[in-house]
Amino acid sequence: MLKRPNVLLIEGNEAEEKLAQQAIANSQIGCDVRVARDGVEACRILFESDDPAPTLVLLELDSPNIDGFDLIAKIREQEKTKRLPVIVYSASGNEADVKRCLDLHANSFVQKDDDPECYETRLKLLLYYWIAVNRNVNT
Numbered sequence: 001m002l003k004r005p006n007v008l009l010i011e012g013n014e015a016e017e018k019l020a021q022q023a024i025a026n027s028q029i030g031c032d033v034r035v036a037r038d039g040v041e042a043c044r045i046l047f048e049s050d051d052p053a054p055t056l057v058l059l060e061l062d063s064p065n066i067d068g069f070d071l072i073a074k075i076r077e078q079e080k081t082k083r084l085p086v087i088v089y090s091a092s093g094n095e096a097d098v099k100r101c102l103d104l105h106a107n108s109f110v111q112k113d114d115d116p117e118c119y120e121t122r123l124k125l126l127l128y129y130w131i132a133v134n135r136n137v138n139t
Contacts, residue, residue, distance in 0.1 A: 005031035005131045008054040010042045010071065012064045019116065020058065020089075023123040029131050031055065039066025043074065046081055053081050056130050058123075059106075061090040061097060072104040085130050089123065 007024065011017045017035060024033050034054065036042035043066065046053065057075065061068030068088060075081045088101045088109045098109045110126060113119045130136075 003052075005029065005055040006052075007031050007033045007127070007131075008036060008042065008045060008057045009033055010036045010039070010057065010059045010063055010068070012037050012060065012062065016060065016091075016112070019119055020123060023120040024127065026120060027124040027127045029124075029127045031127065031131060038064035039068075039071050042066070042071055046075065047078060053084050055085075055136075056127075057084060057086045058089045058126070059086055061088060061092050061101070069100060069104060072101060072106050076105050083136065085134070085136055087126055087130060089126065 009017065009020055009024075011020060017037070021033060021035075024031065034045060036045055042063070045051070059068050059071060063071060068090070072086055072088075075084060075086055085107045088106045089112060090097070090109070091112045093111050101109050108126070110122055113122060
């Protein structure tokens with residue numbers, strides 16, 4: 001039996017978290033979601049928990065306590081998470097942020113849309129591709 005996909009949503013903004021949770025629920029992908037509201041909580045989930053690594057990480061760069069750039073670097077440094085798909089889903093439209101994330105080996109950078117319908121559509125497409133289409137092997 002295949003295990004149910006698990007998404008780690010790293011999002012410090014409560015309104016954005018609710019939008020993302022709703023989009024994930026509406027996606028019909030059938031995945032579980034765990035939320036980290038800051039970088040410290042994300043590190044606890046990823047590196048200190050005995051739980052298996054998530055199927056996918058959705059990361060807002062503007063993460064309290066440990067920023068998204070440092071989180072990507074930490075994820076890539078660890079054997080347990082080095083191949084984990086990390087998708088930056090951020091409000092940032094800054095080209096330097098995109099380049100830096102990709103240099104740190106984020107798998108993708110997608111800018112959030114201000115329109116709730118577009119926001120949800122983008123997130124659904126991300127989930128569909130990274131969970132239902134893409135093949136990934138975690139160690």
